Amino acid sequence: MRSSHRPTLAALLSLVASTLVAVVVATAPAAGVAPSPSPSSSWPAPEPCPTRSAVPAPETTSPVPMPMSSPQACIPLGTSTLGGHVTDEDGAPVEGAWVTVWSTTAGQESVRTDAQGWWAVGSLPGGSYRVSFTGWQQGFVDEWWDDAPDSSTAAVVTLAEGASVRDLQTRLARTATLGGRVVAPDGTVPTGTVVMVDGTAGGTYGGSPVGADGTYQVDGLDPGSYVIRVVPGAGSVWGPTFYPAARGLATATPVTVSAGQRLDGLDVTLQTSLGITGTVTLPAGTDPSQVRVVAEPLNDPRLWVRAADVAADGTYRLADMFPGSYTVHVEAAGGTPPIATRYYPDSATADGALPVVVVDGADTTGIDITAQAASRVTGVLTGAAGPLPGVEVVLEAVRGDSEYRPTWTDAQGAFSFAGLSAGEYRVRFTVDTAGSVRTLYFRAPSGTVPQVRAASTVKVGSGATVEIRARVKGGR
DSSP: EOOOOOHHHHHHHHHHHTTTTTOEEEEEEOOTTTOOOOOOOOOOOOOEEESSSOOOOOOOSOOOOOOOEEEOOOOOOOOOEEEEEEEESSSSOSSSOEEEEEEESSEEEEEEEEETTTEEEEEEEEEEEEEEEHHHHHHHHGTTTTTBSSGGGGEEEEOOOOOOOEEEEEEOOOOEEEEEEEEETSOOOOOOEEEEEEEETSEEEEEOOOTSSSSSEEEEEESEEEEEEEEEEEEOOOEEETTTTTSSSGGGGOOETTOOEEEOOEEEEEEEEEEEEEEEEEOOOGGGGGGEEEEEOOOOOOSSOOOEEEOTTEEEEEEEEESSEEEEEEOOSSOOSSSEEETTTTTTSGGGGGOOOEEEETTTTTOOEEEEEEEEEEEEEETTEETTTTTTEEESSSSSSBOOOOEOTTTEEEEEEEEEEEEEEEEEEEEEETTTEEEEEEEETEESSSSSSOOOOEEEOTTTTTEEEEOTTTOO
């Protein structure tokens, strides 16, 4: 199946997201890999600058289209003109390419080339300008005057007030195409598969859904070095695979293309996904369908969170993993928590977790976790006039800096914390009395104090429920 460059990229990324498959930004290139191109920065918007006059192209009777404004302000009016001619490398005119004149001080203006490839922007003030040419819709590589890849290397054109410079001759190179076939080892073609083309220095530059026959084609690529990444559909036994049959970026084979080049036969054989496996030991009577295992990446935004169900025998497999470091924990899957969150190998918080490292080539095995039955702390807060509703309540762990998400007392002054690990806690209240906000702590048997050092420690056993009652002196 065929797909063009930039216009369909957003749709392809949406398709990948809808299949619940991670799209991971490529990492830095390996040594010796040629750098990949940078995406174009010239994206004019279709809003006209109504005060600027159209300029007739040389030796034609029809005017060049009205300049179009860009996201920046239009360039102020003047008496100068800048124009030129755009062709392909064989000298044939390029129609419909965007040409953007960028003032070095005051905005930008854009036009399209006419049927003969001519363009011009009139009524410009004298000054210095850079010019970009955007032709990917016509199958050409974007560039800047004079034959530069980006604005930082573009030549500056200087216009005197009243001058007419119409001789900017530009030859655009054709974009490149990559194509091939994607199959599983048995020759079948999994449905919902997408091919993405990443630059070796990062970024995604094109993509295509895989056809029913396994073929793909990605057009509109600038010259440079790329990595072909195949992302299977949701529920597939196959994992993200890099050309020609690599399970990770480190072992992928980059592909380098020149302007106008077409490379076919870039076939990819899908590989099983990397994974993390282990066994969760649950408290007696706990339904495995009510819990799940989650892997969260450590300090790497390119990696994605993964989750897996726990089988009836306690085993699990986190699929579609990418090489990197993760924390792994077991948690309740929803509803009333039957277990407390527990991190591998045996911690109530992420701070005590041991990183789990995934590497190319094989699953990471033996990541076993013993879950604890969930505990609860409940209570009622009252003041001089009765229950205190709408008071923020926070549960602080005595050891460490962790605290549980705040809750608020209801109309009867009641509050509850569920899904807790066994441990020692303090209960903190934020009370508004007569316009004054006070921080108070539970003090057994039923009081509150303003000093944390005087707060009582609430000891909670595994699977236990502890109820407290606290009264605020002078409370509303």
